[in-house]
Amino acid sequence: MRPAAFFARLPIRLRVAATFALVMATLLALAGAGLYVALGATLRSGIDDALRTRAADVAAIASEVTDGRSDTSPLTERGESVAQILTPAGRIVDASPTMRSTPLLTRSQLGAAARGDTYARRPAIRPVDDDDVTRLLARPVTSDGQRLIVVVGASLEPVETAQHRLAKLLLVGGPVLLLLASVAGYGAATGALRPMERMRRDAATIRTVRSGLRLEVPPAGDEVARLAATLNDMLARLDEASRRERAFVDDASHEMRTPLALVKGELELAMRTGATVDELRAAIASAAEENDRLVRLAEDLLVLARTDDGPVLATTPIHVAELVDLVRETVVAAGRPGTPAEADEPPRVEVRLADGAEDVVVHGDERRLVRVVGNLVRNAADAGATRVTVDARVADGTAELHVLDDGSGFAEPFLPRAFERFARADDARARGGTGLGLAIVRSVAEAHGGTAGAANRPAGGADVWIRLPDRPLSSGTHPPRS
Template identity: 40%
Template sequence: MGADPRSRQSARESPPEGTPGDTREAGGKGRRTAGWWRRKSLRFRLTAVASAVLGVALALSAYVMIGVLGNSLLATIDESTYQRAREVVSLADAERLPDELTSPDGILVQVIDGTGRITHATTGTDRLVPLLNRGERTAAIRENRARFLNGAPYGVPHTLRARVLSADHGLTVIAARPFSEVQASVTTAGHVLVVGTPLLLMLLAGASWVIIGGTLRPITALRRGAEEITDTARSRRLPVPEAHDEVHSLAVTLNDMLARLEKADTRQRSLVSDAAHELRSPLASIRLQLEVALGHPHGQDWRETAEGVLEDTMRLARLAEDLLALARLDERGGAPGRREPVELDQLVPQTVERYGETVTVKIGDGPMVITGDALDLGRVLVNLVDNALRHTNGPVAVELRAEGADAVLSVTDDGPGVPEPDRERVFDRFTRLDSARSRDEGGAGLGLAIVRETVNAHGGAVHLEDASPGLRAVVRLPLS
């Protein structure tokens, strides 16, 4: 009586056509096809695309060529048929028609009078039945163009191309030419294209495969060169092709990148090595002092020990702060931490105020505002003043003035100075001279490095010059 439950369940489980299930299945097939295509090599995909484009182009060219050839041959037949018909019309108008019309070019000609009787015809042409009846002849003359005609009923085993012209005295001239030669020419050309086009396509596909392979060979060399570069062979470079093309530019760019990475890696390794070396000295001092104090607790001056440990701890703290400042500069890639208006004419007096009478300040007239980070610029001034105080015999002179579009900050001391050949080297990280600026009296050799990198990040420049006596550090920063 009722429907089978299993049939109802089957109907519920089978979604009808056009449901989202069919859409998901079609989408899945499309994704699988796209995934298969993406997994193929670039050489295969380029060759396939080029071959497909060439195949379409060749097919369209063959189609157009067959059409143009057929139209051209048809126009030739129509022209020759028309010219033959005009000749017969001229003879008929002059009443000089021969009894037998000749047809050296194979054109069939019939001359029909007003009653529909054939008066003249070429050899082999039906002399009793006109190729076109009266209505067809009238329509052909009115249309003034050639038309196709089946020649089988007239003993001609071919399709004919006929043209009808009217002459004087009520005569009508029909000229017809077999269309078989056009069909044969078009068929032959079609056979040649059917056989030749796939062969040409295969030849072009093979040439594309070889040419694309040669084009991609430098990229393969780049990939193999990249595989050979390891962390233990940092000085390796990628092979650069001889041709000055896009691959050459890519290889040069990648080698420049490797050079920058190598330089950064060398700089990082040097920083780690120098930092470890700097950390070892105060840590060894702290350890030695504590071991001696613990080994002889009763005869030890604990206050002196604490002061020594505190001094080394402060040295470690300064080194950690300098390393952190350099790490932040490297992380920002040579850009200031903030970009905000900084009033140097207010920042400089506030920064050196804590030094008291050991530092003299001279500020030029007018406001001097730059764009940058006030904390970083304050650290620049502190590093320069601290460095000058360690080596001066009298007060340190700080001067701020405006020169054109720049603000010029100078810090001068009357110490032993720095020899001219070393005035650029002292800005390198962990660089200290063997003269009065020694390891014990100075810091870790990071102060001037922080100064230069901070000033460069703000678009300025810093250098050292002779103060006679002493040394002068000059910082130039662009005014806003």
């Protein structure tokens, strides 16, 4: 198993703690290395300062060596442990007791020291410690006209000892600090996830959205609180959707019960002994009419079900003028469907476009929009209108399609619930409508990101419209539940 896959399988708190431990280990390693280097540099800088001071002191007494004013070695009298006074050729003029046999500088180092201060390293000056390293400083001086080179040295053992102790301390204390940091990270992750665990337990107790139970929202106002609020909103939407679905099923059952009962009654009447041919024909005609009503109801329910299931719209650019032409072809060519046979003539459908509407382009499903506008025209015709006008308007970046008629309009108490499913005015009930036409209009309009509305015209009649954006919906947009 790859490390990434294994890491993804770990619980969140372990992943947080492991990430925290890895970051802390990296920081501790970098900090330890930096501290180790900084300590060595600081101690070596102190040694260099001491060497410069000693070199100045030895240079001050170099004249005593060259003029022979002292029978003893000035370096021995000062207690210098690592010091020499050399000629540019490398001859030892004076030296501390243990440094009298061999010059401290090589020939190349002598040449560099003759030009200015030179630092060098020399191992194993002390015979008792082969690992000892001495830091040397060579400085050119002039005494009584003679060029000399003063060399002083100091052991680097204190620096190495201090660094070794620091390394041991880091190797022992680092893992302890890392362990404590990991435990702290695990505890912090556990504490941060505790509200989510409480939300999980609360969610497990919610058996149904109708219970009215909601998750507790933490007071911190952080991401967890926003998650709880979002889940509560989702539960509220599910509760509302469940309520609508129950009402929808109840209404559909009620609407289908009546025509089924009528069909059954007509068939029983037809099977009655002694029924005449005319009575049989009337019973069969009535049953066929109720069957047609059931078919329309089933088709409308299928449209609403498919819309609620969220199919992807076949969105294409549609010119309003072309849309109105299609409506005219599908509605006017079909006459006046659903109107009584004794009607004198079907209503005349007049298509009128507002100024500038010819160039309006809406983005939507052409088949559904044609059906919606066609349904509105048929509804107006079924309501007894003698003239129906489809009016296209443009306002604030939206296209409005209004279906205007000269009928009796809507009853004012009915208008607020005109687009609800199975909502029907009394006269519509008398005509046997399903009450789903305007609900389908609203669902399709909302699926396109628009709205639907209805109002009575001041001069009489109704005005039903859909408002569509003149921009395409994003790819894969699903219609919302109405």
